[in-house]
Amino acid sequence: MDRIIRVMVAKPGLDSHDRGAKVVARAYRDAGMEVVYTGLHQTPEQIAEAAVQEDVDVLAVSILSGAHAVLVPRIISRLRERGGDDILVLAGGVIPEADVPALLEAGVTRVFGPGSRLDLIVDFTRELAGSRI
Amino acid sequence: MALVEPTGAGERRSDFITVSGRPLGRCYGPVIGRDQEYVRELGDPGEYPYTRGIHPTMYRGRLWTMRQFAGFGTAEDSNARYRFLLGEGQTGLSVAFDFPTLLGYDSDHPRSEGEVGKLGVAVDTLADMEILFEGIPLDRVSTSMTINAPAAILWAMYIAVAEKQGVSRDRITGTIQNDILKEYMAQKTFVFPPRPSLRLVVDTFAFGAEEVPRWNTISISGYHIREAGATAAQELAFTLANGREYVLAGIARGLDVDEFAPRLSFFFNSHVDFLEEIAKFRAARRIWAREMRERFGATNPRSWMLRFHTQTAGCSLTAQQPENNIVRTTLQALAAVLGGTQSLHTNSMDEALALPSEDAVRLALRTQQVIALESGVANTVDPLGGSYCLETLTRQLEQEAQDYFDRVDRLGGVVPAIELGFFQREIADAAYRYQRRVEAEELAVVGVNCHAGGPPPAVNLLRVNPATEHRQVDRLQAVRRHRDDRAVERALRGVRAAARGSDNLMYPLLEAVRAYATLGEMMGVLREEFGEYREEAIF
Numbered sequence: 140m141d142r143i144i145r146v147m148v149a150k151p152g153l154d155s156h157d158r159g160a161k162v163v164a165r166a167y168r169d170a171g172m173e174v175v176y177t178g179l180h181q182t183p184e185q186i187a188e189a190a191v192q193e194d195v196d197v198l199a200v201s202i203l204s205g206a207h208a209v210l211v212p213r214i215i216s217r218l219r220e221r222g223g224d225d226i227l228v229l230a231g232g233v234i235p236e237a238d239v240p241a242l243l244e245a246g247v248t249r250v251f252g253p254g255s256r257l258d259l260i261v262d263f264t265r266e267l268a269g270s271r272i
Numbered sequence: 273m274a275l276v277e278p279t280g281a282g283e284r285r286s287d288f289i290t291v292s293g294r295p296l297g298r299c300y301g302p303v304i305g306r307d308q309e310y311v312r313e314l315g316d317p318g319e320y321p322y323t324r325g326i327h328p329t330m331y332r333g334r335l336w337t338m339r340q341f342a343g344f345g346t347a348e349d350s351n352a353r354y355r356f357l358l359g360e361g362q363t364g365l366s367v368a369f370d371f372p373t374l375l376g377y378d379s380d381h382p383r384s385e386g387e388v389g390k391l392g393v394a395v396d397t398l399a400d401m402e403i404l405f406e407g408i409p410l411d412r413v414s415t416s417m418t419i420n421a422p423a424a425i426l427w428a429m430y431i432a433v434a435e436k437q438g439v440s441r442d443r444i445t446g447t448i449q450n451d452i453l454k455e456y457m458a459q460k461t462f463v464f465p466p467r468p469s470l471r472l473v474v475d476t477f478a479f480g481a482e483e484v485p486r487w488n489t490i491s492i493s494g495y496h497i498r499e500a501g502a503t504a505a506q507e508l509a510f511t512l513a514n515g516r517e518y519v520l521a522g523i524a525r526g527l528d529v530d531e532f533a534p535r536l537s538f539f540f541n542s543h544v545d546f547l548e549e550i551a552k553f554r555a556a557r558r559i560w561a562r563e564m565r566e567r568f569g570a571t572n573p574r575s576w577m578l579r580f581h582t583q584t585a586g587c588s589l590t591a592q593q594p595e596n597n598i599v600r601t602t603l604q605a606l607a608a609v610l611g612g613t614q615s616l617h618t619n620s621m622d623e624a625l626a627l628p629s630e631d632a633v634r635l636a637l638r639t640q641q642v643i644a645l646e647s648g649v650a651n652t653v654d655p656l657g658g659s660y661c662l663e664t665l666t667r668q669l670e671q672e673a674q675d676y677f678d679r680v681d682r683l684g685g686v687v688p689a690i691e692l693g694f695f696q697r698e699i700a701d702a703a704y705r706y707q708r709r710v711e712a713e714e715l716a717v718v719g720v721n722c723h724a725g726g727p728p729p730a731v732n733l734l735r736v737n738p739a740t741e742h743r744q745v746d747r748l749q750a751v752r753r754h755r756d757d758r759a760v761e762r763a764l765r766g767v768r769a770a771a772r773g774s775d776n777l778m779y780p781l782l783e784a785v786r787a788y789a790t791l792g793e794m795m796g797v798l799r800e801e802f803g804e805y806r807e808e809a810i811f
Contacts, residue, residue: 153371155460178809209386
């Protein structure tokens, strides 16, 4: 039997735009995954710590504040410090196309921009996490 | 159709003639006289319950204020943008602050890293505000500031800058958003728990009534509730429920309702559904007039009149085929005008991707100017009044708002309902339903779930200068070095004492601002005294 995929949806930094994060969290839950939502205003340290503690397969980071270039790579490095290297990191929100390569370089698996379909996000996550489990 | 009045005094022109040469009357009403139902439900423009507008002449008298929300980078960057907008014919300013400012952190606070100047302008001290408004005469321009938890502090800074320009506080005009209740529901830039936050809001009401009579001390906002995913009825109901709560809080302080209610203003979203949005604006006016007169016993007609700003719906903008956003925004702006807005922000076509570029914001402003000056809709008042469809939608929205008021009252009022997560859950449910409907193609989003494809957008995006954070931190640290630290400490002690007691906080905050205390220092004292709010995350 398949193990249930565990996903954490995280809101780093001072960003307060949480509509997308909550909609995506709910779509994951409706797709049968176990979902932890961090709530707003989390530091990279808090997010990395929680992701390792919760033993999630996927960390989906939502950011619309423009601070992605600083905060997302920091989350990944904090994950590595805590032995969370195997956690897959996805990013979503308002992230200009020009900033995507640097995030992929930093270790993000995929960036979902505005208008991304929920079923696409869910299917991608399931496939990716499923191949690891 | 019978005219209310052909033309009148106090209008922009002596006559209003269509493009084909036909004169337009000020306002049109029922052919067969005004029956009781008309008087009760609609009233002529400028008459209770103001369904048709708060002024008899509306835009024939004065056009709405064209007010583009703007701010990024340092105070210098934003000052340049404000001067550009005023030069292009904008008639009021609207300041966007960055996240550290919204949450009361200085630019060199560890939590501010990466966020300084990104989504708005960074303001740490009075020195930044002085630069922000340099060369802008504050006796002639009205300014709206989107600031909530630290609203009292930014307002104090604005007053101090005006006074430095030689403009006394009784002459300045503008608005602070200062609507903390909707922060817990939707916008989420809260800092303190609801009760001390409400106390701070009422301090600004009392100070404004006493000292800054032309200032709107609050902009009770549905905009963010809608952006978070609410329906039109929820936006309407939750916003007006918050309005009722502020009135109750003012009365509980012992203020006379007619002393502060005329300075309450509102802020709504104009979303894609054209007719429903117009109905929402009209319903808002009618509900508020009745609540103020019947429930709160206000006797000054200015207390009954709901005045509002509108912004077109940011959440309706698409990153795909971004030029379509120009058309969406035009329709939404038209709905706001047909709904009788007092001021308007039109979103720029590139805002699903970044903060607006200069070219994009100019086009957004031109959209308002075309509606105002070419379309003719500003030449007669409430031209859609009496439409069977619109009046029915208006009544339905009013009833749905009333049903929500009853539910909120049963939960013990707005603050208990926030603490129970009632609004947050309602909004999250609506946001999810909306997204599911889009994906099921029950709701069309042109260029996204239908008529998609085409070449990828070639849009020149605004990039905030990466040196912003460094420059801002340098200035902040220079201010700290050059000020009189003892005066700052003394002023902060005054803030603490007022926070612990019941004296109006505006006076000691003004002292602290003038001594160049930083935003983070003042908010730090208030954080210690009031505590910080942590929400239970609901999805």
